Amino acid sequence: MAVFFTSDTHFGHAGALGRFRRPFASVAAMDEAMVAAWNATVSPGDEVWHLGDFALRTGPDAMAALLDRLNGTKHLIAGNNDGPPTLALPGWASVGHYAEIRAEDTHLVLCHYPFRTWNGMYKGALNLHGHSHGALKPMPRQIDVGVDVWGFRPVRLAELAAPRRRKAAATAAAP
Incomplete structure (x- = not known):
């Protein structure tokens, strides 16, 4: 089982196209491209931590159907756009x-929001976050896992920890 991280998919959100300069012709095209990229990356037996802002302007039944189409065991760390219907999805x-987990022998502090300080930051812990859509200059050991940074797909810790390759990976994987 591999462990993946992602954030800020904003499924169903027309405003994401312009605001975050997403290269899709429509919301439907964006949603389908992200589902395809997710499922090409994540196997059914893998685990995915979604660090917030799953979907906007999408009803509970449509969100549940969308979530069901995505491979893996999925965990949600709530973001500012995740309301009660999103949190209640089966x-x-x-x-x-907020969560603290170990993956690939690394202590991870997970939250939708980036921190200035976090538990274990001086002992090798990484802060994985979303919310900033790649616009925030990171601190050491702090990584934005949002889809706008990583080619609209979830990523593994090994890829996240290779900062020199981040921009090239995001550019190569973009639809």
């Missing part, structure tokens, strides 16, 4: 606002 293995 497809989440867990829902919270």
Whole structure:
């Protein structure tokens, strides 16, 4: 089982096209491209931590159907655009606002929002976050896992920890 991270998919959100300069002709095209990229990357037996802002302007039934189409066991760390219907979706293995986990022998602090300080930051812990859509200059050991940074797909820790390759990977993977 591999562990992946992502954030800020904004499924169903027309405003994401212009505001975040997403290269899609329509919301439907964006949503389908992200589902395809997710499923090409994540196997059904993998685990995915979604660090917030899953979908906007999408009803609960449509969100549940969308979540069901995505491979893997999915955990949600709530973002500012994740309301009660998103948090209540039956497809989440867990829902919270913050988590600390170990993956690939690394202590990870997960939140939708980037931190200035976090537990274990001086002992090798990484802060994985979303919210900033690649616009925030990161601190050491702090990584934006949002789809706008990573080619509209979830990413593994090994890829996240290779900062020199981030921009090239995002550019190569963009639809």
